[in-house]
Amino acid sequence: MYFTDRGIEELTSRRGDEDVSFAWLAERLVEFVDLNPEFEVPVERLATWLARLDDDED
Numbered sequence: 488m489y490f491t492d493r494g495i496e497e498l499t500s501r502r503g504d505e506d507v508s509f510a511w512l513a514e515r516l517v518e519f520v521d522l523n524p525e526f527e528v529p530v531e532r533l534a535t536w537l538a539r540l541d542d543d544e545d
Contacts, residue, residue, distance in 0.1 A: 509537075 516534060520527050 513534070516530050520530050
């Protein structure tokens with residue numbers, strides 16, 4: 488188990504029944520990076536990965 492799994496499990500247990508938009512998620516990510524600028528690169532990578540999930544792989 489990765490350390491991050493605990494945070495993901497908490498997110499699922501606390502908010503797993505909620506529906507959110509990607510706009511809401513993007514706002515939360517910006518807010519998080521504003522408060523924690525050292526996480527800018529990982530958040531950018533996550534956002535890019537989410538944005539490109541449906542792209543065809545060459």
